[in-house]
Each structure stands twice: as C-alpha cells, then as structure tokens.
Amino acid sequence: MSETKLNKQLNITKPLKLKPVFRKVSPDRILLYGFLILIAVILLGPFIWLVSASFKESKDIFSTTFTLFPQREDGSIYFSFENYTGAIEYLQFGSLFVNTLIVSVVTTIINLFFNSLAGYSFARLKFKGRDLIFKLMLTSMMVPGTVLLVPNMIIINKLGLYDSLGALMVPFLMSVYNIFLMRQHFLSLPRELEESAIIDGAGWFTVFWKIAMPLAKPICVVLGIFTFMWNYNNFLWPLVVINSPENYTLALGLGALISASNTSAENYPLMIAGAVVVSLPLIIIFALFQKHIMKGINVGGVKG
Incomplete structure (x- = not known):
C-alpha cells in the first residue's frame, strides 16, 4: 500500500513518512564492530576457557578438542563441583578472604585520605620548595618496584611488623601516581568556592574536607577501586614478608x-x-561499580 492511500484511509492531512525498518550501516561501522568483537573474544576467551575447565576432570582438561561444557566420551554433559569444594577447602577461603579484605580495604581508605590531602596541598597551598618536591616525587615513579623490595623489608623489620598484616599495608599507604592524579583534579576545580569559604573564616583543612573532597568523589571512586584491586592481587610483596x-x-x-x-x-x-x-x-566489584568507574574516567579525561 502506498503512503498516499494510507494517509487518506487514516484521514491524515499531513503526509506520513514511513521510516525504513532497517537502517543502512556504513562499512566503517561494520569494520569497527567486527574489530570490537574480535578484541572481546581475545580478552574473554581465556576466562571462558578457565570457567569451562574448572568443571572438568583432569583428563578432559588436556583434551585437544575444546567444548564449552564438560562432556564425557559418550557426549553427556557433566559438571564436577568437587573441584570448587576442594579448592575452597585447600585455600581456606574464609580466613584468607578476611585477611585480603582487611588489607585491601584499610590500605585503600588510608591511601585515598593521605593521597588526596597531599594532592590538594600540591595544588592549592604555596610553600617553599613545593614544585621541586613534587618533581622529585614524580621521578620516583621511574624506579621499579622490585628495586624497593629489600629497603622496604628492612624498614618493616625495624618497625617490628614482619610476618603480619601490617607489613602488607604500610608500604602502600601512599602512592605517587594517586597523588599526581588527585593534584591534577584539584587544579581543575574552580577557585571561587574555596576563596569564598576562606573569606568566611574557614581553614584550609575545612575547605579541603567540606568543599574540595565532595567535588572529587568521581575520581576518588576510580582510584579507590583500582587501589583495592591492586592490593587484592598483590603477590610479590606478601611472598617476601609473610611466612605464617x-x-x-x-x-x-x-x-x-x-x-x-x-x-x-x-x-x-x-x-x-x-x-x-x-x-x-573482583568481577562482582567491577560489575557493581562499572558506572562509577566510567564516570570517574570521563571526569579525569575531560578535566585532568
């Protein structure tokens, strides 16, 4: 039926424009989607295999034919949940998870407070040698972390924290990278709000805590999640200082x-x-805070 006849039957004086059901897709967009799908397969492929193999028996893991679901020789699908019960029992998941959670959460909270305070100081306060100290601090980022293992271990020994959860926290309560990002974010904030608060009699810490920090919530969420994930996954340093x-x-x-x-x-x-x-x-944390992570990254990319 033509558009003119359809308009007459519906008593429409203004011509009705029918939109095409299928939009024309440009070749560039097809190539872009194809490339993104390829990247997704490359990134997710190993994890999909990991989850699939976790339900298999040992003889099926080394099979040359890949199957998405574990299959026996007769083609029947099975799931070996004994792998998970054995792994959880061997790992003592409850106590180890509590240790990891304590170290990651406490380190992240203290790290964010100290680094945001240092970043705000470098961004707003004027004191002698500020720029020189900041440049020297940035140069420390060029030192590989493995070089600092022995000096940090000596310091931990002197503090009496060897073979304790405190030894996993103290060296990571400050981060030069986080200080740098917080400083850049605070520099992008308008000074008018802070100046009006100072005129009203507020001190620098009050301005920092009441005005600057609420405006820095997006970048704090991103840095907090990344700091938590880094401490959660940290292996080399606990291997050096933990024996029990x-x-x-x-x-x-x-x-x-x-x-x-x-x-x-x-x-x-x-x-x-x-x-x-x-x-x-970590997958659950990323799924829950995905919107906040993207929001913080966008804020840092636009304002930083």
Whole structure:
C-alpha cells in the first residue's frame, strides 16, 4: 500500500513518512564492530576457557578438542563441583578472604585520605620548595618496584611488623601516581568556592574536607577501586614478608595451590577452580561499580 492511500484511509492531512525498518550501516561501522568483537573474544576467551575447565576432570582438561561444557566420551554433559569444594577447602577461603579484605580495604581508605590531602596541598597551598618536591616525587615513579623490595623489608623489620598484616599495608599507604592524579583534579576545580569559604573564616583543612573532597568523589571512586584491586592481587610483596599461613592472602594461597598442582596433573582442576574463586570477588566489584568507574574516567579525561 502506498503512503498516499494510507494517509487518506487514516484521514491524515499531513503526509506520513514511513521510516525504513532497517537502517543502512556504513562499512566503517561494520569494520569497527567486527574489530570490537574480535578484541572481546581475545580478552574473554581465556576466562571462558578457565570457567569451562574448572568443571572438568583432569583428563578432559588436556583434551585437544575444546567444548564449552564438560562432556564425557559418550557426549553427556557433566559438571564436577568437587573441584570448587576442594579448592575452597585447600585455600581456606574464609580466613584468607578476611585477611585480603582487611588489607585491601584499610590500605585503600588510608591511601585515598593521605593521597588526596597531599594532592590538594600540591595544588592549592604555596610553600617553599613545593614544585621541586613534587618533581622529585614524580621521578620516583621511574624506579621499579622490585628495586624497593629489600629497603622496604628492612624498614618493616625495624618497625617490628614482619610476618603480619601490617607489613602488607604500610608500604602502600601512599602512592605517587594517586597523588599526581588527585593534584591534577584539584587544579581543575574552580577557585571561587574555596576563596569564598576562606573569606568566611574557614581553614584550609575545612575547605579541603567540606568543599574540595565532595567535588572529587568521581575520581576518588576510580582510584579507590583500582587501589583495592591492586592490593587484592598483590603477590610479590606478601611472598617476601609473610611466612605464617594464618596471615596468607588469597594471592599467596592461590600461589601455594599452583605450586602443589605442578607436582601432579590430578590437582590441575583444583588450581583452575581456585583461580575462578579468587577472581570472582573482583568481577562482582567491577560489575557493581562499572558506572562509577566510567564516570570517574570521563571526569579525569575531560578535566585532568
């Protein structure tokens, strides 16, 4: 039926324009979507295999044919949940998760407070040697973290914190990278609000806590999540300063499980299931705070 006849039947005086059902897609957009799909497959492929293999028996893990779901020789699908129960029991997931959560949360909170305070000081306060101190601090970012292992361990020993959860927190209560990002964000904020508060008699800390910090919530959320994830995944430093199993973190527990799995192929399903269990909390955190992460990154990209 033509548009003219349809307009007459519906008593429409103004011509009705019918939109096409399918929009024409440009070749550039097709190439873009194809490229993004390829990147997604490359990034998600190993994790999909990890989750699939965590439900398999050891003989099926080394099979040359990949199947999305575990299958027996007769083609029937099965799921070996014993891998997860064995991995959780070996990892002592409850106590290790509590240790990891304490270290990550406490370090993140103190890190954000100190780094935001330092960033605001470099951005707003004027004191002798400010720019020189900031430049020297930035140069420390060029030093590899492994070079600082021995000096940090000596300091931890002198403080009497060796083989304790405190040893996992103290070296990471400050971060030059976070200070730099906080300083750049505070520099982008308008000075008028702070100047009016100072005229009303507010001190610098009051201005920082009541005015600057509420405006810096998006970047604080992003840095807080990244700091939490870094401390959650940290393996090398706990390996150096922790000896007692009761002070292990999930990263150390997973490392011990991997070492045990190397001695026998029968332990490979436990190792893979343990890797899924350890990574699951981070996936949940990212899913819950995805909008805040993107918002903070956009704010940092526009204003920083």
